Amino acid sequence: xxxxxxxxxxxxxxxxxxxxxxxxxxxxxxxxxxxxxxxxxxxxxxxxxxxxxxxxxxxxxxxxxxxxxxxxxxxxxxxxxxxxxxxxxxxxxxxxxxxxxxxxxxxxxxxxxxxxxxxxxxxxxxxxxxxxxxxxxxxxxxxxxxxxxxxxxxxxxxxxxxxxxxxxxxxxxxxxxxxxxxxxxxxxxxxxxxxxxxxxxxxxxxxxxxxxxxxxxxxxxxxxxxxxxxxxxxxxxxxxxxxxxxxxxxxxxxxxxxxxxxxxxxxxxxxxxxxxxxxxxxxxxxxxxxxxxxxxxxxxxxxxxxxxxxxxxxxxxxxxxxxxxxxxxxxxxxxxxxxxxxxxxxxxxxxxxxxxxxxxxxxxxxxxxxxxxxxxxxxxxxxxxxxxxxxxxxxxxxxxxxxxxxxxxx
Numbered sequence: 001x002x003x004x005x006x007x008x009x010x011x012x013x014x015x016x017x018x019x020x021x022x023x024x025x026x027x028x029x030x031x032x033x034x035x036x037x038x039x040x041x042x043x044x045x046x047x048x049x050x051x052x053x054x055x056x057x058x059x060x061x062x063x064x065x066x067x068x069x070x071x072x073x074x075x076x077x078x079x080x081x082x083x084x085x086x087x088x089x090x091x092x093x094x095x096x097x098x099x100x101x102x103x104x105x106x107x108x109x110x111x112x113x114x115x116x117x118x119x120x121x122x123x124x125x126x127x128x129x130x131x132x133x134x135x136x137x138x139x140x141x142x143x144x145x146x147x148x149x150x151x152x153x154x155x156x157x158x159x160x161x162x163x164x165x166x167x168x169x170x171x172x173x174x175x176x177x178x179x180x181x182x183x184x185x186x187x188x189x190x191x192x193x194x195x196x197x198x199x200x201x202x203x204x205x206x207x208x209x210x211x212x213x214x215x216x217x218x219x220x221x222x223x224x225x226x227x228x229x230x231x232x233x234x235x236x237x238x239x240x241x242x243x244x245x246x247x248x249x250x251x252x253x254x255x256x257x258x259x260x261x262x263x264x265x266x267x268x269x270x271x272x273x274x275x276x277x278x279x280x281x282x283x284x285x286x287x288x289x290x291x292x293x294x295x296x297x298x299x300x301x302x303x304x305x306x307x308x309x310x311x312x313x314x315x316x317x318x319x320x321x322x323x324x325x326x327x328x329x330x331x332x333x334x335x336x337x338x339x340x341x342x343x344x345x346x347x348x349x350x351x352x353x354x355x356x357x358x359x360x361x362x363x364x365x366x367x368x369x370x371x372x373x374x375x376x377x378x379x380x381x382x383x384x385x386x387x388x389x390x391x392x393x394x395x396x397x398x399x400x401x402x403x404x405x406x407x408x409x410x
Contacts (some may be wrong), residue, residue, distance in 0.1 A: 005048070005059055008221065009180050009232055012052035016285060018223075019213055019292050021045040024330040025355035027217035027323035032352055033360075040355050045327070047216050047223065049288045053231050056204060056223035056288075058216065060178050080385045084248060085114035085171075088198075089121070092167060096196055098123050102166040105158065105190060107150045108173035112138030119143055126163060128154065133348075151179065155186035164192050171200040172249065174229070175220045185236045188259065196264070197238070197257040201229075205280055206251030208287070211405040213295045214328040215250070225282050226253060226273045233257055242267030250381045299332045301407040306338040309374060317372040318342040319386055319400075321349045321361045325378025328403060330356040339376065343367050364390075371396045380404050 004013045025040035043061035050057070092098060100122045106115050109127025111134050118125040119142055127145035129135040138145040148154050158164070168191055177183040187197050202215055204225040216223065230240050241264040242256040253273065258264045281287035309316050318325065321344040329339075336359045344350060349361045367375070367390065375393055377383050380402045387393075387400055387410065400410040 007050040007053060007055060008057055008178060009055050009228075009235075010050065010053045012050050014048040014050055014057070016049050016051055016288060017292070018047040018049045018056050018288050019216065019295055020047070021213065021216060021295075021327065021331045024217075024327065027219060027326040027355070029355045030321070030349055030352040030361070031355055031358065036353060036358065042356075043218055045216065045218060045331075049285075050228075051285060053228055054225060054282060055180075055228040055232070056225075057221055058218060060221070061218050080382065082113050084246075086117045088169075089114065089117035092169075092196075092198065093118075093121065093123065096167060098166060100124070103163055104167045104169065105163065105165040106169040106171075108170060108176070109138060109143070109145060110134055112141050112143030112145070114169065114171070115143045116141055126158075150177075151182040151186045152189060155189035158190055164195070165190050166192055166195050168195065168197045170197070172202070172252075174199055174201050175222045175224060178221050180222060180232060181236070184232055184238065187257070188236045188238055191259065193259060194262050194264075195258065198254060199229075199257065200246065200248070200252050200254045202249045203245070203251050203253045204228075205277055205282065208280075208291060210250060211291075211294045211298055212250050212324075213291075213298070213331075214324040214404060217323055217327045219323065224253075225277055226255065227277050227282050229255060234260075240270060241265065243269040243273045245269065245273065248381065295331075298404060298406070302328070302332055302334070302403045305401070305407050306334065310338060314373040315340060315370070316374045316376060317367065317370070318359065318376045318378050319367075319390075320344060320377060320379040320382065321346070321352075321354060322379040324380075326354055326356065328378065329354065329359070334359075336360070340372070341366060341370070342378070343375075368392060372398060374399055374401050374409070376401045376403060378403075383410075 023042040024045050025042055047056055047058050102123055104118050104125040107128045109115055109129045115125040115127050127138050127143055128150050129145050130149045132147050135145045135147040201224045204223045237260050238257050239260050240255045240257045244254040246252040246254055316339050318339050321342050335357050339359050341360050341362050343364050344361050350363050352361050377386055383402055402408045
């Protein structure tokens with residue numbers, strides 16, 4: 001009999017399952033071609049919900065050092081994401097009056113995709129990026145970057161160096177930290193008395209409504225609602241004062257937070273999202289039951305499609321060697337006999353095999369060379385961008401397909 005795990009925020013016992021996806025490899029552990037004969041280490045991928053604070057979370061199976069010190073994800077390869085970041089920098093500069101006398105710090109700053117826009121405006125900016133290879137890419141484009149993990153110790157060091165922040169940005173990283181208390185406490189140390197914290201994360205409510213189970217993987221320790229995030233922030237002397245709903249990553253929230261005593265007034269988005277979550281019952285046990293059967297239905301539909309294509313002699317390739325795609329493929333048991341290759345623009349992934357499924361990753365030029373009958377879009381959140389980039393696919397009679405939330409052939 002195994003011990004019941006405890007909530008990583010409040011310590012309550014985690015007795016309720018959200019969804020159990022079995023044992024899978026780490027989603028970003030791409031396999032070098034010369035390691036093709038080496039089995040993938042697999043780990044349980046079991047998401048549970050805390051009955052006390054409602055934080056949805058998976059167990060720790062690998063350390064952040066194992067996952068993030070050398071990382072295969074480079075934000076700049078998604079042009080729509082870079083534009084999203086540019087618009088954000090303009091909006092924050094205008095809303096909070098950022099100037100050349102301000103200080104911006106981005107946590108998990110990746111390859112400088114966002115901070116480059118502040119740098120171009122002459123606004124002092126510093127990236128915090130633990131992945132050594134990615135941080136080097138940021139420095140190469142003129143974005144100052146420290147290769148450390150963020151938490152209270154790093155925050156104290158930055159303040160001691162005179163880098164207390166007017167704006168702290170943390171996009172799609174809050175879910176990636178196993179010690180959410182130390183991480184959020186670091187925000188409270190780093191910001192100035194009237195400073196602002198901007199945090200973006202995929203919204204748990206959208207994950208549930210659109211069956212986005214493929215966004216669950218070991219590198220994502222938590223799956224976040226406003227309800228749970230407000231509890232975490234309040235425990236560290238911070239309050240959320242505004243929320244924006246975003247289309248990114250299948251539906252995200254951008255929360256703006258500050259010290260509890262700061263003067264920032266509440267924006268209308270805060271009450272709206274609170275009401276949406278209350279209407280969905282996210283503060284109750286009942287809201288989290290029944291998700292597993294919805295996930296099974298997605299799996300069954302995808303496998304039926306792929307086996308039908310194989311039976312009819314139709315070829316299927318995938319687009320986007322994304323972590324979410326690896327969760328999907330491995331949960332469904334898809335291998336290279338059903339999907340012959342996956343195309344990705346990121347040269348750091350090309351020439352590798354996907355973990356688990358062992359589907360080879362190739363460059364975009366292979367798509368036109370091999371002309372598959374179907375192209376399965378794994379990063380479904382970028383469907384419009386990908387379809388627009390490859391108008392030649394319909395020209396050879398190919399069709400795009402999207403697996404989530406239901407199998408759809410475009």
